[in-house]
Amino acid sequence: MSDQDQASGLRKWASLQRQQQEAEEGIDVAAAEHVPEPPLPPLTPEVALAEQPEAQAPPKPKIPLMVVGLPGSGAAQVSRVKARLGQWSSLGRNWAGEPDDWSIHIAMAETSDLAELCNQYNRWALWISSDADDFAAMYRTLRQLHERGGPRRLLALHEPHLPRQGLLDNLRGAAEYYLNMELLVLAR
Numbered sequence: 001m002s003d004q005d006q007a008s009g010l011r012k013w014a015s016l017q018r019q020q021q022e023a024e025e026g027i028d029v030a031a032a033e034h035v036p037e038p039p040l041p042p043l044t045p046e047v048a049l050a051e052q053p054e055a056q057a058p059p060k061p062k063i064p065l066m067v068v069g070l071p072g073s074g075a076a077q078v079s080r081v082k083a084r085l086g087q088w089s090s091l092g093r094n095w096a097g098e099p100d101d102w103s104i105h106i107a108m109a110e111t112s113d114l115a116e117l118c119n120q121y122n123r124w125a126l127w128i129s130s131d132a133d134d135f136a137a138m139y140r141t142l143r144q145l146h147e148r149g150g151p152r153r154l155l156a157l158h159e160p161h162l163p164r165q166g167l168l169d170n171l172r173g174a175a176e177y178y179l180n181m182e183l184l185v186l187a188r
Helices: 003-025 029-033 045-051 075-090 114-120 132-147 164-179
Strands: 063-068 102-106 124-127 153-157 182-184
Touching (some): 063 075, 075 124, 164 182
Parallel strands (some): 063 102
8 A cells, every 4th residue: 555545544534533523522523623714805906917817919910011923822922922031031131020920912913903902002022033034024023013003112022142233133223224113122
């Protein structure tokens, strides 16, 4: 038999012996064993506040970002954009925050309600492929934005290792010179 079982058995036996003895003497066991609890002090405002459960902070609103230039739309494209933002965040770009801080929306430059979207959202980005052969497609996207009343300022969403010289500078220069658009290029 274990020590805990022996102790439990002894306590039961002692309690039973005490109850029998008190019953023989005519003592009310329940009343005799009842020990009144001391009254609780009145609640002060500080104690009342401390005892209330902490209110959950409302969730931080996500930053909307409209992205153009991606082939297609859907969860896979949103994941690509979040991965790119995560790369910048890991490089110490504080503005990128955490990828989940962003509400990514994929837009097509050909959409008929582009001007309405531009009025509704103020953060826009152009997805820039690292393939220089896609320069014409990226410029065409910028031209469509220009013609349809789209944003005049966009973040160049490119791979962190893509150098500023070459594709990024050429695209930025063409957007500024021919379309009066600002393409914000963030290169290392």
